[in-house]
Each structure stands twice: as structure tokens, then as C-alpha cells.
Amino acid sequence: MTAISAIVTAGDRDELAECLSFLSFADEIVVVTSQTRDRTPEVARRFGAYLLQGTWAREGERRNAAIEACTGPWVLEIDSHERVTAELAAELRYLTAISPFTSHELPVDTFVGRHLIRHGWGGAYGEDAYPGLFRKGAKRWGLERSQPSLTLDPNRGPRLQNPVERHAYRNLSGLLHRLDHNTTLRAADLREAGGLGRRRSAVCRSAAEFWQCYVRRKGWREGGFGLMIATCAGLDPLLSHLKAELEDE
Structure with missing residues (x-):
């Protein structure tokens, strides 16, 4: 075998x-x-x-x-x-x-x-x-x-x-912890790359991520859980950008 x-x-x-x-x-x-x-x-x-x-x-x-x-x-x-x-x-x-x-x-x-989340x-x-x-x-x-x-x-x-x-995720707080942890790492990647880009672009990416999770991937079908997931995914690009930007100041 x-x-x-x-x-x-x-x-x-x-x-x-x-x-x-x-x-x-x-x-x-x-x-x-x-x-x-x-x-x-x-x-x-x-x-x-x-x-x-x-x-x-x-x-x-x-x-x-x-x-x-x-x-x-x-x-x-x-x-x-x-x-x-x-x-x-x-x-x-x-x-x-x-x-x-x-x-x-x-x-x-x-x-x-205990909630199985299939969408979003x-x-x-x-x-x-x-x-x-x-x-x-x-x-x-x-x-x-x-x-x-x-x-x-x-x-x-x-x-x-x-x-x-x-x-x-044991609860919704786990999603927030992941958001904070992931955006800190992503901010370090952005600083290392040397090009943060415009804040407006980060806002647009955030809006696109929210739309992808909540609408295209049908997160709306999961009620409040779907909204929370889409919100975290949506905040990710903008929060990463802001952390990188503020660290550089």
C-alpha cells in the first residue's frame, strides 16, 4: 500500500x-x-x-x-x-x-x-x-x-x-483575533515590499473583498456569521494598509 x-x-x-x-x-x-x-x-x-x-x-x-x-x-x-x-x-x-x-x-x-458555515x-x-x-x-x-x-x-x-x-474558530472573537494577527503580518509584507500604494486602492480592495464574500460566495445565507466573515475579509486590505502606513510615519 x-x-x-x-x-x-x-x-x-x-x-x-x-x-x-x-x-x-x-x-x-x-x-x-x-x-x-x-x-x-x-x-x-x-x-x-x-x-x-x-x-x-x-x-x-x-x-x-x-x-x-x-x-x-x-x-x-x-x-x-x-x-x-x-x-x-x-x-x-x-x-x-x-x-x-x-x-x-x-x-x-x-x-x-458548533456552527458549520458553508458559504462566504x-x-x-x-x-x-x-x-x-x-x-x-x-x-x-x-x-x-x-x-x-x-x-x-x-x-x-x-x-x-x-x-x-x-x-x-471557537467563537466570533476568533475571527477578530485572526483579523488583527493577519493584518499585522500583511503590513510587514507591505513595508518590506517598499510600495504601499494608495489608500484609495486599499479601500477599493476592501469593498471588493466584502462583495466577494457576502454576495458572490453567498455569505448572506449564513446570517450574522456570514456578515461577520465578510466584514473581516473586507477590512483586511484596508487595515493592513493602515498598519503599514502608520508604522512608516
Whole structure:
């Protein structure tokens, strides 16, 4: 049977333990973390995972290091707040045994607390799918601080049928925390690039992002949750610009 290496980017240790409990189907588990003072090593050892610890300045560097640490021909990349259901695990085992492609997208069911939100995701706040299954060497992360870019081999296969469950936000406050964190990173990227552009352009991008999430991606169907997601996605370009602009003054 074709081997699958599962990469888990560690966060909260309780989330990590639950995430790892769903990965018994994988032939190898690599837990990557920048934290050294919590119980992540203990949790990783309990599930027989290889622990990759280090200090990486950027998210892409950390994820690329984890990919390099894998020994299997296929890599499954998830975060500790994601869960691989039994149905998805079976599909992953079957697909990696027969697929002639170099990558496949995983559909995503994202929860805010106990609420499954299917519509309106966009930008750094959520997506309906991502290239989480790939052959080693077919995917590489960029070095941007916020939303690092991806380089993928063009031989991409069809999207899987069964979704990964993403429990990224315990409540609406989690969205606000993501907004603050992401815009701080994006502001640093803008300053490093050396060209902030005009504030008016940032306002236009913000309006466009809100429209994309709330109207085109049907965030309105999710009620207040959809409005909140669209508002955060909409504020992202403008707030990033303002943080970069004010830091330069």
C-alpha cells in the first residue's frame, strides 16, 4: 500500500491530541512546532509521531521544512484544528494507491463554534478547498508572512469527495483575533515590499473583498456569521494598509 506521511502544524495541545487521534490510517505522522515549553512533545510521542521543532521566521519556511522531513511519497498537510473523518481517511488510502496525479484538493467544512458555515469564506479566513494532498516535491510554500503563496506541479487531479473538518474558530472573537494577527503580518509584507500604494486602492480592495464574500460566495445565507466573515475579509486590505502606513510615519 502506498505510504502517506501526515504533517500536522501544532497549535493548542488539546487540539493536537484530538487531531492525531484521527490519523491512525497514516503510515507516518510529522508534528511541526516552534513551541518548546508546552506538552507538544509528550502528545506527539504518545501517538508515535516524529516531532520537528525549530525556530522559523516565516510560516512558509516551517511548512517547507515539514514537507522535507516526510519520508512517504504522498503528503497530507493539515493543521491541529482539523479532523480527518473515517470516510476521508478511506478515500485518501484508495486515491493514493491509484492516482496518476501529483496533487488533489481537500474540500473543507469550517465550523465557528458548533456552527458549520458553508458559504462566504474568503481570503485568510477560510476556503472551500485547498491542495492538502500531494506527492512529495509537488508543492512548495512561498515566504510571505501573510497568506504565503504556493508553487504546485501542474499535474493536478480532481478534488476529493469527503471534506476535512476545520474547527478554526471557537467563537466570533476568533475571527477578530485572526483579523488583527493577519493584518499585522500583511503590513510587514507591505513595508518590506517598499510600495504601499494608495489608500484609495486599499479601500477599493476592501469593498471588493466584502462583495466577494457576502454576495458572490453567498455569505448572506449564513446570517450574522456570514456578515461577520465578510466584514473581516473586507477590512483586511484596508487595515493592513493602515498598519503599514502608520508604522512608516
